[in-house]
Amino acid sequence: MLPSLSIPAEGRPRAVLVGIQLPEYSTEQVESSLDELARLCKTLGLDPVARITQRRPSTGAAMALGAGKVRELARLTGGEGVVPSPVPSHRRGSSGDGKPDEVDTSTESTLLVESEERKIDEVDREDDEQDEVGDDSEGEKERAEVVVFDHDLTPTQLRNLEGATGARVLDRSTVILHIFQRHARSREARIQVEIASLKYLTPRLRATGGGARDRQQGGIGVRGGAGESALELDRRRVRDRIAELEKELVSLAREASGRRERRGARTVSLVGYTNAGKSTLMRALTGADVLVDDRLFATLDTTVRALHPEPVPRVLISDTVGFVDRLPHDLVASFRSTLAEAREAELMLHVVDAADPLYLERLAVTRRVLAELGAGEQPELLVLSKADRLDALQREALAAVHPEAIVVSARSEYDVAALHGQIVAWLERAMVEASLFVPYRTPRLLHVIHERARVLSETHEADGTRVTVRAPATVIEELQAVVAG
Numbered sequence: 001m002l003p004s005l006s007i008p009a010e011g012r013p014r015a016v017l018v019g020i021q022l023p024e025y026s027t028e029q030v031e032s033s034l035d036e037l038a039r040l041c042k043t044l045g046l047d048p049v050a051r052i053t054q055r056r057p058s059t060g061a062a063m064a065l066g067a068g069k070v071r072e073l074a075r076l077t078g079g080e081g082v083v084p085s086p087v088p089s090h091r092r093g094s095s096g097d098g099k100p101d102e103v104d105t106s107t108e109s110t111l112l113v114e115s116e117e118r119k120i121d122e123v124d125r126e127d128d129e130q131d132e133v134g135d136d137s138e139g140e141k142e143r144a145e146v147v148v149f150d151h152d153l154t155p156t157q158l159r160n161l162e163g164a165t166g167a168r169v170l171d172r173s174t175v176i177l178h179i180f181q182r183h184a185r186s187r188e189a190r191i192q193v194e195i196a197s198l199k200y201l202t203p204r205l206r207a208t209g210g211g212a213r214d215r216q217q218g219g220i221g222v223r224g225g226a227g228e229s230a231l232e233l234d235r236r237r238v239r240d241r242i243a244e245l246e247k248e249l250v251s252l253a254r255e256a257s258g259r260r261e262r263r264g265a266r267t268v269s270l271v272g273y274t275n276a277g278k279s280t281l282m283r284a285l286t287g288a289d290v291l292v293d294d295r296l297f298a299t300l301d302t303t304v305r306a307l308h309p310e311p312v313p314r315v316l317i318s319d320t321v322g323f324v325d326r327l328p329h330d331l332v333a334s335f336r337s338t339l340a341e342a343r344e345a346e347l348m349l350h351v352v353d354a355a356d357p358l359y360l361e362r363l364a365v366t367r368r369v370l371a372e373l374g375a376g377e378q379p380e381l382l383v384l385s386k387a388d389r390l391d392a393l394q395r396e397a398l399a400a401v402h403p404e405a406i407v408v409s410a411r412s413e414y415d416v417a418a419l420h421g422q423i424v425a426w427l428e429r430a431m432v433e434a435s436l437f438v439p440y441r442t443p444r445l446l447h448v449i450h451e452r453a454r455v456l457s458e459t460h461e462a463d464g465t466r467v468t469v470r471a472p473a474t475v476i477e478e479l480q481a482v483v484a485g
């Protein structure tokens with residue numbers, strides 16, 4: 001059911017990366033975004049061998065690029081460089097079963113953008129001379145089998161581009177979705193990825209017939225029957241499936257919120273850009289054996305572990321999925337429940353890779369997505385990580401720019417202990433002191449108090465024990481209600 005375009009681990013198909021520089025972006029921004037795309041592609045098992053960029057007023061052209069650029073691209077992939085002349089849709093038919101494809105609504109949009117295409121041709125010619133195929137090109141001896149655009153493409157653009165280049169064409173969201181498909185482990189994460197994939201990938205697979213071609217060629221592509229069945233589904237079945245999955249997600253979330261009753265433990269979540277070092281800090285802070293990997297989106301499932309050494313009350317830390325610039329919208333939406341941990345935590349540790357030259361942009365992206373998810377107002381501690389990659393001067397400069405931040409290296413025991421201390425101190429400030437009286441006839445209550453609050457002193461009186469505690473105000477209220485009851 002899952003529209004899948006898994007790329008085999010071996011073989012590493014060669015990929016050309018394509019960036020479009022819209023007027024509001026600088027060349028550096030486009031290049032750094034392409035660097036990130038290259039990392040995403042590598043995570044997926046592609047080998048980025050060349051880059052093409054072009055300045056354009058918009059991404060709306062029939063093939064997103066100008067005609068000259070498409071020809072340049074096609075030279076790298078061995079394609080014709082032009083969209084093949086229209087064939088009756090049943091011949092282009094991807095399902096290979098003689099049935100016509102999905103209703104084709106593309107003609108109109110293709111015609112519409114053609115006038116723009118001509119208008120842009122001048123810019124295009126100018127750029128054809130300026131832009132060069134990037135350094136990482138290993139020459140044109142070997143053809144690239146995949147083209148990856150650094151922004152999203154419509155189903156029509158995808159189909160046109162596949163026709164003109166003769167290569168598999170992916171866009172940024174598709175790459176991210178594929179990585180998520182691969183890394184999702186828990187039932188919840190799998191469902192969320194499937195929903196996002198059904199929404200985003202299904203129309204694109206239909207348009208390009210990607211699934212069918214791969215089935216025949218056995219190349220990069222649909223593994224097993226997953227994509228195949230997706231292609232044959234009509235829209236209604238896709239909608240029904242999404243509804244079914246969303247229902248399952250709701251019931252899973254209900255179970256999880258039951259589990260989240262954690263008997264007074266304080267909650268802290270790690271959030272931040274992908275590869276920022278969240279899981280590494282989680283491991284250092286809790287001693288838990290969570291997955292740390294120099295891949296993007298190593299973590300997709302939220303894991304929760306107790307801070308170690310354990311303060312009283314216990315502190316639970318959750319490690320969450322990382323963010324990336326232009327995370328597919330459907331994916332953000334579907335990860336709402338995974339990020340519930342972050343939203344519900346008392347404190348968010350916003351982890352930023354301080355050694356990343358673009359750390360400020362990463363910070364902004366994460367804040368924006370968190371705000372979209374309703375966690376924008378959460379109390380936050382800024383954690384600038386990977387400090388061991390900075391020299392003393394850089395460390396000082398960072399501390400001056402972000403006086404409120406905690407600069408740490410997960411590799412330094414001293415830094416980790418300091419961060420541990422800061423977390424406990426922050427939570428401590430949110431606690432109040434209270435005095436509770438527990439009659440001797442209800443000894444179990446003492447046990448509950450010890451579990452949920454920090455006991456400062458206990459004095460044994462005639463009828464019971466007087467306990468002075470420190471705990472969050474809400475916990476004190478609950479305990480007072482229990483003791484009184």
Ligand SMILES: Nc1nc2c(ncn2[C@@H]2O[C@H](COP(=O)(O)OP(=O)(O)OP(=O)(O)O)[C@@H](O)[C@H]2O)c(=O)[nH]1
Binds near residue numbers: 292296299300321
């Ligand atoms: N030098 C150095 N490397 C670090 C540090 N913390 C993490 N790393 C490395 O950074 C990479 C990413 O670390 P993770 O902890 O997996 O990052 P993450 O934020 O959990 O990433 P996602 O799960 O993909 O969102 C790994 O290769 C880590 O070894 C650090 O303090 N110093």
Ligand SMILES: [Mg+2]
Binds near residue numbers: 298
């Ligand atoms: Mg992680």
